[in-house]
Amino acid sequence: MIRLLLIFILTSAIAITVSASSQPVATIETADMVVVNGKIYQKNPALAHNTTMAVLNGNIVHIGNASTIKTWIGTSTQVLNAEGLSVYPGFIDTHVHVFEGASEIGADCELDPALTLRQQIPLLQECAEYLNTPSQWLIGYGYQLDALLSGNTPFSPRNVLDELFPANPVIIMEESSHSMWVNSRALQLAGINAASEHPVGGRLMYETGSNTLNGILFDNAGDMVMELAWNAQQRVMQRSYNGLLAGLAALAENGITTAGDGRLYWRRGWYQVWQRALVEEELSARVALRPWIYPELPIAKQIAKLQQMQSTPSNSLLFSNQVKLYVDGVLHFGTAKVDRAYDWSWQNNLPKGLYYIAPAELGQWLKALNNIGYGAHIHAVGDKAISVALDAIGQERKANNKQLFSLTHLEMLAKKDVPKFNAFNVHADFQAGAVFFAEHSWAKDYIGRSRAKKLLPMRDAYNSGANITFSSDWTVNDLNPLIAIANSLRERKKQGLPDFEQALDAATINGAKALGIEHLTGSLDVGKSADFVLLSDDISRLNPRQIEQTDILMTVLAGKIVFEAE
Numbered sequence: 001m002i003r004l005l006l007i008f009i010l011t012s013a014i015a016i017t018v019s020a021s022s023q024p025v026a027t028i029e030t031a032d033m034v035v036v037n038g039k040i041y042q043k044n045p046a047l048a049h050n051t052t053m054a055v056l057n058g059n060i061v062h063i064g065n066a067s068t069i070k071t072w073i074g075t076s077t078q079v080l081n082a083e084g085l086s087v088y089p090g091f092i093d094t095h096v097h098v099f100e101g102a103s104e105i106g107a108d109c110e111l112d113p114a115l116t117l118r119q120q121i122p123l124l125q126e127c128a129e130y131l132n133t134p135s136q137w138l139i140g141y142g143y144q145l146d147a148l149l150s151g152n153t154p155f156s157p158r159n160v161l162d163e164l165f166p167a168n169p170v171i172i173m174e175e176s177s178h179s180m181w182v183n184s185r186a187l188q189l190a191g192i193n194a195a196s197e198h199p200v201g202g203r204l205m206y207e208t209g210s211n212t213l214n215g216i217l218f219d220n221a222g223d224m225v226m227e228l229a230w231n232a233q234q235r236v237m238q239r240s241y242n243g244l245l246a247g248l249a250a251l252a253e254n255g256i257t258t259a260g261d262g263r264l265y266w267r268r269g270w271y272q273v274w275q276r277a278l279v280e281e282e283l284s285a286r287v288a289l290r291p292w293i294y295p296e297l298p299i300a301k302q303i304a305k306l307q308q309m310q311s312t313p314s315n316s317l318l319f320s321n322q323v324k325l326y327v328d329g330v331l332h333f334g335t336a337k338v339d340r341a342y343d344w345s346w347q348n349n350l351p352k353g354l355y356y357i358a359p360a361e362l363g364q365w366l367k368a369l370n371n372i373g374y375g376a377h378i379h380a381v382g383d384k385a386i387s388v389a390l391d392a393i394g395q396e397r398k399a400n401n402k403q404l405f406s407l408t409h410l411e412m413l414a415k416k417d418v419p420k421f422n423a424f425n426v427h428a429d430f431q432a433g434a435v436f437f438a439e440h441s442w443a444k445d446y447i448g449r450s451r452a453k454k455l456l457p458m459r460d461a462y463n464s465g466a467n468i469t470f471s472s473d474w475t476v477n478d479l480n481p482l483i484a485i486a487n488s489l490r491e492r493k494k495q496g497l498p499d500f501e502q503a504l505d506a507a508t509i510n511g512a513k514a515l516g517i518e519h520l521t522g523s524l525d526v527g528k529s530a531d532f533v534l535l536s537d538d539i540s541r542l543n544p545r546q547i548e549q550t551d552i553l554m555t556v557l558a559g560k561i562v563f564e565a566e
């Protein structure tokens with residue numbers, strides 16, 4: 001294990017002065033921090049041998065060698081000796097659920113995704129121990145629908161929860177967050193019964209061959225109930241804050257200095273919790289907050305609230321100029337909007353999936369958002385949804401809308417739509433985690449082998465000139481950005497990116513472009529924020545397996561150490 005030397009120079013290096021005898025003395029500024037003896041990663045081959053970097057007021061003010069750094073070192077300069085190790089730009093994760101990833105709320109009740117309904121019962125009994133009053137909501141996490149419904153049992157998921165929790169309302173979030181498992185009391189409080197219509201962007205699920213609700217709610221149907229449960233939690237703001245701080249610590253540990261927020265449910269007080277982290281100087285990453293668009297609420301009502309949260313990127317670590325909106329759901333629940341019907345799906349009478357926000361309304365949204373300074377980070381999974389989203393943005397570009405747009409997930413991206421990313425200046429966000437690498441066999445049951453094989457065509461998008469970004473969608477994928485870089489290289493002959501430099505760009509500078517902050521961060525250059533990581537090895541020279549195993553030893557945001565390995 002390589003130990004890092006952190007030396008505070010307190011010797012005689014006194015500020016150098018430029019003086020003309022009778023003139024006031026002008027002091028040359030020295031750095032707040034310098035890195036010496038490092039391998040500073042810069043793309044330009046002419047700069048590849050730089051070993052030192054100076055930081056002043058959070059920004060990089062000098063990159064050079066052992067002799068050029070000397071004048072930057074003063075009595076109070078913090079000197080980091082990198083001992084020959086590599087210094088890379090801080091990573092940018094363009095879609096990550098910082099707020100939810102390490103949430104305290106729901107953490108008391110964690111199920112095992114591999115288990116059937118019957119097998120989950122002992123875990124649910126443990127969850128019951130955390131309930132103090134008969135009206136208290138229980139929030140849990142971590143089932144997987146196929147596994148849950150696979151065991152042969154005469155009981156529905158709702159029956160099982162009702163048996164264990166006759167009085168308390170219960171909601172358990174599925175792994176991907178696109179379905180929720182609830183009991184009768186939760187349904188009652190949400191005003192949902194067997195006669196209810198499917199809500200916009202959501203679906204109710206029934207027991208086989210009957211019109212009795214089975215306790216599984218898809219997409220927005222589940223979100224709406226979760227909102228009730230969340231807002232009813234005791235000490236909700238403090239517990240949310242604790243969860244946020246834990247999420248931020250996880251980012252720092254993984255070398256992530258900038259994050260695109262997965263979604264901000266502003267009707268759950270999340271904006272206030274983020275603001276508290278800013279005020280208390282607890283932000284260890286720069287974050288583009290993305291307020292959630294509620295599909296069931298009118299546009300005008302939301303615009304007023306969104307306007308209050310809007311801010312443009314500046315030196316503040318928090319800004320918000322993109323919303324998060326879903327055009328559709330997910331393939332594995334049959335809620336992603338597809339052009340040609342599913343081969344098989346959990347949804348009856350919904351052969352091609354659903355829209356959260358219908359095409360006509362999407363156009364209205366983008367216009368209304370442009371008027372108040374917002375672009376959008378758009379969830380689009382099915383080929384029809386991706387097509388609709390790109391065309392809506394294309395219309396806006398024609399009308400001179402200059403906001404930032406990115407599409408994320410891009411599982412079922414049709415060939416005809418690939419060139420539209422470049423044409424309409426839409427950033428293409430991919431999760432190159434476990435699913436990217438798995439030949440997509442998981443999707444065969446839903447869309448058939450030939451459509452499944454073509455999922456996630458990242459290289460096609462790259463070849464068309466699209467700006468490709470990597471994201472984790474944590475906790476869906478591991479937070480470590482080195483895994484996406486490694487996977488992309490493993491797949492370089494297929495749908496991965498052509499070489500290391502492109503993969504690194506997708507995890508750094510391309511993300512900065514997608515967030516509109518490439519002038520602030522994303523590479524190690526004089527004038528940018530001192531956002532960097534110290535790695536245990538030079539990943540540009542390693543194979544994918546070695547890249548994944550490289551340790552992140554230190555993370556620095558704007559010249560401040562936010563993580564240091566033991």
Ligand SMILES: [Zn+2]
Nearest residue numbers: 095097262473
């Ligand atoms: Zn997400």
